[in-house]
Amino acid sequence: MSLGKFFEGWTFRTNRPAYAAGDELTAYVTGYADGTAQVRIGDTIIALPDADDDLGDQLVRFRVTEFDDGDSTGTGEFLGVVEGDT
Numbered sequence: 001m002s003l004g005k006f007f008e009g010w011t012f013r014t015n016r017p018a019y020a021a022g023d024e025l026t027a028y029v030t031g032y033a034d035g036t037a038q039v040r041i042g043d044t045i046i047a048l049p050d051a052d053d054d055l056g057d058q059l060v061r062f063r064v065t066e067f068d069d070g071d072s073t074g075t076g077e078f079l080g081v082v083e084g085d086t
Contacts, residue, residue, distance in 0.1 A: 014042065015042035015043045016042055016043045016044055016072040017041055017042055017044050017072075018044075018067065018069045018072070019044075019046075019064045019067045019074060020064065020067060021064055021065055021066055021067065022063065022064065023063070023064045024061065024062070024063050024064075024079070025039075025041070025046075025061070025062060025063075025064065025076075026059060026060070026061050026062075026082060027039040027040070027041050027046075027059070027060065027062075028040075028057060028058065028059050028060070029048070029051070029055040029056055029057065029058055029060055030057075031056065032053065032056070033047070035053065036048065036049050036051075037049075037051035037052075037053070037055055037060075037078070039060065039062065039076075043072055044072040044073070044074075045072070045073050045074075046062070046064065046067075046073070046074045046075065046076045047073075047074070047075045047076070048060070048062055048075070048076050048077075048078045049075060050077060050078050051078035052078075055081065058081050058082075059081070059082040060078060060079070060080065060081055060082060061079040061080050061081075061082060062076040062077060062078050062079050063076055063077045063079060064076050065077050
């Protein structure tokens with residue numbers, strides 16, 4: 001049996017996922033830096049400068065507006081809180 005065929009199609013997740021402008025995502029606001037909401041996906045941090053200042057630990061939707069793949073950081077446009085999350 002060939003192990004290559006057994007593992008065919010398998011991929012590993014990264015702790016530094018990359019995104020492109022226009023990607024719409026859902027993630028938890030994990031905190032604030034200098035008054036700006038931040039979401040973390042693995043070690044990737046996306047700032048949401050237009051988000052409210054009381055969204056800590058809430059699940060939100062946002063659109064990536066710019067992303068630096070080298071630093072795994074970016075900014076996004078806040079779209080709203082995911083309903084049903086408390």
